[in-house]
Amino acid sequence: MAVAHRPKDPQRREKIIAATLDVIAEHGISGTTHRRIAAAAEVPLGSMTYYFTGLEELLTEAFMLLATTTSARYVEILDAATTRAEAREAMVEIITGDIWETPRTLTLSYELYAFSIKNERVREVIRHWMSQSRVAIGRHFDPMTTYALDAAIEGLTIHRSFQPEITLDMVREIVDRLTRNDAPTASL
């Protein structure tokens, strides 16, 4: 009984998941097919059903990757802040910074929300993302303010992508207003 024949490419799965995000970003979920993903990941079509039960599972895993990656970026930016002023500026950076420079992340978010309607597990992923994000914000602000800021990221990001006239200074002013009545917490 031979054991033999190790996987040639142990990263195959991850490569496919990453490629899935690329395909969604470019074609939307309705244009995302096994064949296109296989082409993007440069793997044979057969690998799709070998590594994943179906398209739905693949999409779900892809969105988990998106949430993890983006969420980690939030945490990174917020944890770098040590003063209240820095924390405010960190919020401004999250809203206006390079995460959303490319339309990619924003596009993927839209598809994520749309997909979440049909998939409870993805809804869970979103809730987890939001909660992670609240933990990071909550290190600097009280709970009430934290909810407000978290929602502000969402709203301002979206609106800025359609209305570029919303300047950096306006975002700063909005963050200021939202944090003005904050009851400072222990913080770090």
Added chain:
Amino acid sequence: MAVAHRPKDPQRREKIIAATLDVIAEHGISGTTHRRIAAAAEVPLGSMTYYFTGLEELLTEAFMLLATTTSARYVEILDAATTRAEAREAMVEIITGDIWETPRTLTLSYELYAFSIKNERVREVIRHWMSQSRVAIGRHFDPMTTYALDAAIEGLTIHRSFQPEITLDMVREIVDRLTRNDAPTASL
């Protein structure tokens, strides 16, 4: 030369557009097909290509209907307010009120945003919706505050749908903070 044979059902087009929104709400754009729309509108398949050039046109028109309808509702609620306090309460109602009671409108919004990535005309529809909405809000608040409130509708609506613990009072508090430094305009 006969003139003859008037359309049996002059509302056909509108009926199809309305049915399209229903199908999108239930199945998402990726599950929206000519056949399903035809079934929902109780119209033969042939009517699809008779009244609309293609699926894309149909989706575009459907989203125009969504924008018009929802936007009109905003205006209605905001125009009913005559004092500053009422205007603030109107904002709270828009964010927490019956527009979003059913997941329908929110679901459709997600699909709208996702679709806008691929369709310039729909992006234009969104910009128009936002601008209408800003006009209505702007009757009560200064421009800067208006942008903030408009974005707050978006962010809070979305976040509340995932985090029901965001209460009405929290929304009120957030609207308060955003409008506190407002430089009152002439208003009505």
Added chain:
DNA sequence: CCGATAGGTGTACGCTTGTACACCTCACGG
């Protein structure tokens, strides 16, 4: 050096899709 077997893939199947268009219906001018 030779099975045996884990790992991986090419191909083919049944189905659904968007779309076009040949055809049908029937109100009306003559």
Added chain:
DNA sequence: CCGTGAGGTGTACAAGCGTACACCTATCGG
């Protein structure tokens, strides 16, 4: 009462889809 043409539809077609699985490949214990 008939012929005409505007209005509308059933049907058929090619393309593309998800998915399953028979088959191939290459390693390694013996």
